[in-house]
Amino acid sequence: MSVPGGGAAHPSGDERYGVLDDELGRWDFQPSALLELLHAAQELFGFLPAEVLRYLANRLGLPLAHVQGVASFYNLFTFAPRGQHTCTVCLGTACYVKGAGEILDGLEALRGVPAGQAGGDGTLSVVVARCVGACGAAPAVAFDGQLRGRQGRAAVLARVKAWTGT
Amino acid sequence: MNGERLDEILRREAERRAVTRHRVGVCGAASCHSLGSTEVRAALERGVREAGLEREVEVFGTGCLGLCQAGPLVQVETRGEGSCLYGETGTDAVTRIVRDHLAAGRPVEALRLPSDLPFFTLQRRLILSGSGQLDPERIESCIAAGAYRSLQRVLASWKPGDVVAEVTRSGLRGRGGAGFPTGRKWAAVASAPGGSKVVICNADEGDPGAFMNRSVLEGDPHRVLEGMAIAGYAVGADRGYVYVRGEHPLTIERLRIAIEQAGREGLLGQRLFGSGFDFTIELRIGAGAYVCGEETALIASVEGRRGTPRPRPPYPAQSGLRGLPTLINNVETFANVPAIIEHGGAWLAAIGTEHSKGTKVFALAGSVVRTGLVEVPFGTALRQIVYELGGGIPGGKAFKAAQTGGPSGGCIPARFLDLPVDYEALLEVGSYMGSGGLIILDESSCMVDVAAFFMEFCRDESCGKCVPCRAGTAQLLGLLRKLQQGEGSEADLELLEELGQLLKATSLCGLGQGAPSPVLSTLRWFRDEYLAHVRGHCPAGVCGMRPPAPAPTPSTASAEARP
Numbered sequence: 001m002s003v004p005g006g007g008a009a010h011p012s013g014d015e016r017y018g019v020l021d022d023e024l025g026r027w028d029f030q031p032s033a034l035l036e037l038l039h040a041a042q043e044l045f046g047f048l049p050a051e052v053l054r055y056l057a058n059r060l061g062l063p064l065a066h067v068q069g070v071a072s073f074y075n076l077f078t079f080a081p082r083g084q085h086t087c088t089v090c091l092g093t094a095c096y097v098k099g100a101g102e103i104l105d106g107l108e109a110l111r112g113v114p115a116g117q118a119g120g121d122g123t124l125s126v127v128v129a130r131c132v133g134a135c136g137a138a139p140a141v142a143f144d145g146q147l148r149g150r151q152g153r154a155a156v157l158a159r160v161k162a163w164t165g166t
Numbered sequence: 167m168n169g170e171r172l173d174e175i176l177r178r179e180a181e182r183r184a185v186t187r188h189r190v191g192v193c194g195a196a197s198c199h200s201l202g203s204t205e206v207r208a209a210l211e212r213g214v215r216e217a218g219l220e221r222e223v224e225v226f227g228t229g230c231l232g233l234c235q236a237g238p239l240v241q242v243e244t245r246g247e248g249s250c251l252y253g254e255t256g257t258d259a260v261t262r263i264v265r266d267h268l269a270a271g272r273p274v275e276a277l278r279l280p281s282d283l284p285f286f287t288l289q290r291r292l293i294l295s296g297s298g299q300l301d302p303e304r305i306e307s308c309i310a311a312g313a314y315r316s317l318q319r320v321l322a323s324w325k326p327g328d329v330v331a332e333v334t335r336s337g338l339r340g341r342g343g344a345g346f347p348t349g350r351k352w353a354a355v356a357s358a359p360g361g362s363k364v365v366i367c368n369a370d371e372g373d374p375g376a377f378m379n380r381s382v383l384e385g386d387p388h389r390v391l392e393g394m395a396i397a398g399y400a401v402g403a404d405r406g407y408v409y410v411r412g413e414h415p416l417t418i419e420r421l422r423i424a425i426e427q428a429g430r431e432g433l434l435g436q437r438l439f440g441s442g443f444d445f446t447i448e449l450r451i452g453a454g455a456y457v458c459g460e461e462t463a464l465i466a467s468v469e470g471r472r473g474t475p476r477p478r479p480p481y482p483a484q485s486g487l488r489g490l491p492t493l494i495n496n497v498e499t500f501a502n503v504p505a506i507i508e509h510g511g512a513w514l515a516a517i518g519t520e521h522s523k524g525t526k527v528f529a530l531a532g533s534v535v536r537t538g539l540v541e542v543p544f545g546t547a548l549r550q551i552v553y554e555l556g557g558g559i560p561g562g563k564a565f566k567a568a569q570t571g572g573p574s575g576g577c578i579p580a581r582f583l584d585l586p587v588d589y590e591a592l593l594e595v596g597s598y599m600g601s602g603g604l605i606i607l608d609e610s611s612c613m614v615d616v617a618a619f620f621m622e623f624c625r626d627e628s629c630g631k632c633v634p635c636r637a638g639t640a641q642l643l644g645l646l647r648k649l650q651q652g653e654g655s656e657a658d659l660e661l662l663e664e665l666g667q668l669l670k671a672t673s674l675c676g677l678g679q680g681a682p683s684p685v686l687s688t689l690r691w692f693r694d695e696y697l698a699h700v701r702g703h704c705p706a707g708v709c710g711m712r713p714p715a716p717a718p719t720p721s722t723a724s725a726e727a728r729p
Contacts, residue, residue: 030470031470032468032469032470033470034470034471035450035451035452035453035467035470036450036451038453039412039451039453069472070470070471070472073455073472073473073474073629074452074453074454074455074473075453075454075455076412076413076453076454077453077454091374092374092375093374093375093531093532093569093572093603093605093619093620094374094375094531094532094537094605096374096619097532097533097605097607097611097616098532098533129413130372130374130413130454130456130623131372131373131374131375131376131377131413132196132200132413133195133196133197133371133376133377133380133413133414134196134197134199134200134234134377135197135234135375135376135377135529135531135532135537135603135605136197136233136234136235136237136377136529136531136537136538136539137196137197137198137200137201137234137235137237137537138531138532138537140196140200147196147199147200148200148201149197149200149201149237150200150201
């Protein structure tokens with residue numbers, strides 16, 4: 001293990017690995033900090049590329065299978081880049097009984113693939129959230145992370161179509 | 167930290183309050199945020215600056231102010247005059263509030279929410295007493311509201327055993343769902359052999375339709391940190407962890423600030439209040455796995471592993487985080503502790519019902535006029551919560567059921583509306599307290615569809631470690647889908663019941679054991695609806711019954727199983 005932050009740069013020259021090294025140092029290279037490090041890596045790279053998982057496994061002295069196993073267990077970690085825009089539909093109970101299912105059906109019909117799957121030209125990702133806690137203003141939808149309550153199918157589709165230019 | 171330092175902070179805060187004429191709290195919780203409260207706060211800050219009122223007006227972000235339905239909420243507290251709550255605010259409302267109320271001292275009556283709404287008057291806010299009143303991002307504001315006084319008191323003159331005895335006397339039960347007596351849990355950890363022990367706060371609030379814990383943490387984080395420190399002293403632990411959902415950015419941010427400020431002021435750290443007691447708290451962020459709400463799974467996740475549960479015993483009290491004796495309680499449980507120390511266990515024991523003491527925070531949502539966060543004494547009738555606090559069902563529709571306890575809970579039909587809500591009463595009608603999600607369903611909801619909604623959730627969130635849960639939730643969902651498509655039979659209903667009982671009896675953890683509850687409770691109270699589906703008819707018109715057709719092809723079957 002090298003000195004945190006002060007080691008040789010990653011062979012790719014990607015400076016984000018340097019930032020990740022600082023994080024590794026902050027956690028003292030403890031394998032128990034794996035979740036925190038995966039969060040940090042995803043924040044840096046936008047998703048978790050295979051190369052980053054390998055890098056973390058190496059630095060923490062963990063088998064890659066363990067790192068991959070942990071990362072894939074949790075829903076918040078993703079292994080493919082997100083589309084340019086992300087529409088997150090909350091499917092919590094309150095949103096569901098207030099019609100979130102219809103919003104999701106509309107988006108899936110628009111894209112032709114189920115939520116969570118890549119599709120189209122990479123402009124739009126549609127993801128499902130378990131519950132964002134905006135139950136009092138259900139149904140809630142987040143547009144590029146901006147949470148909006150009391151949404152309806154038509155309004156959501158219109159906003160998304162403005163992104164995709166369809 | 168010593169007592170004088172706390173007094174000095176109090177003095178400084180009193181001086182600050184003396185020049186502040188209006189304290190303006192803007193709700194920053196998810197519902198208000200989703201309705202534009204961030205923009206409202208920015209507009210207020212700009213308006214106050216432009217009116218030259220910065221010296222006498224303080225604008226800050228609060229935790230949940232309660233009445234989500236009327237968001238974005240803004241509360242103006244005027245020195246010597248009490249407070250005024252504004253609803254459905256926007257930039258126009260901000261202009262009027264700044265011009266009339268903050269500058270000229272005349273509340274804007276047209277925007278004001280009546281303070282005598284049953285939604286407010288029927289609540290008993292013990293846990294939420296500071297939420298909305300204090301600025302959760304300034305520890306001084308929380309200290310002025312009494313934070314850390316109970317810790318100071320305990321460290322000054324109580325023995326650890328006294329604390330456990332007081333908590334036992336209060337009758338407090340775990341607010342995470344199962345309702346285990348908190349005092350007994352604390353006593354078990356206190357008596358567990360081992361030099362090093364750990365306290366964990368379970369803030370992995372994953373039930374869909376639940377936002378109680380996050381609201382407590384966002385509105386009054388120091389109350390929970392103080393409760394954890396008192397627990398640490400009682401059981402002999404010097405370290406604490408808060409495990410919070412990764413999906414809750416505001417909760418994470420407020421906790422980070424609170425832990426940092428408490429450390430800075432010496433309210434967490436070494437030799438607290440000049441005693442020999444050390445206590446530090448670290449934050450751990452979850453990553454979206456519902457099963458991590460189960461205590462052994464949560465511990466695995468804190469250790470940086472896959473969050474899968476393990477068989478108990480040994481219980482975490484004997485062998486928890488890294489094999490150390492571990493006390494793990496829910497957010498709301500810890501939030502009760504400072505008040506128990508302040509007022510005494512007997513005080514809490516006098517509130518509530520015979521076996522459920524104190525209050526419970528509920529997230530009231532779904533088909534109800536006034537959605538929001540409410541805190542009521544145990545024993546409050548469901549009817550009072552739905553019709554008086556909640557204002558009934560909107561659109562002239564009929565009440566159909568109250569869903570409590572999330573995916574491990576059940577649906578309570580109208581005939582039990584007079585049920586006094588406590589742990590035992592909910593179990594008797596086949597539901598479950600859970601952490602406090604309360605979703606009201608009206609006649610437009612189909613109970614088979616609701617059961618399938620929760621079963622799909624459980625199937626997706628099953629960690630896969632034990633077969634009953636992994637395979638059982640998939641089988642149960644398949645049977646429900648079959649009914650929804652009009653292809654079910656009465657034999658399928660029996661199979662649902664049989665399989666449900668099997669999961670309850672044989673699953674490894676609460677996720678699998680609780681997963682059949684929504685099905686079993688709806689089968690019990692809404693069997694007619696299931697039978698209608700068997701006959702090919704969905705009374706609520708939710709399930710798109712297909713005409714008799716060839717069996718679904720593999721491609722349509724997989725399209726059903728959306729993630």
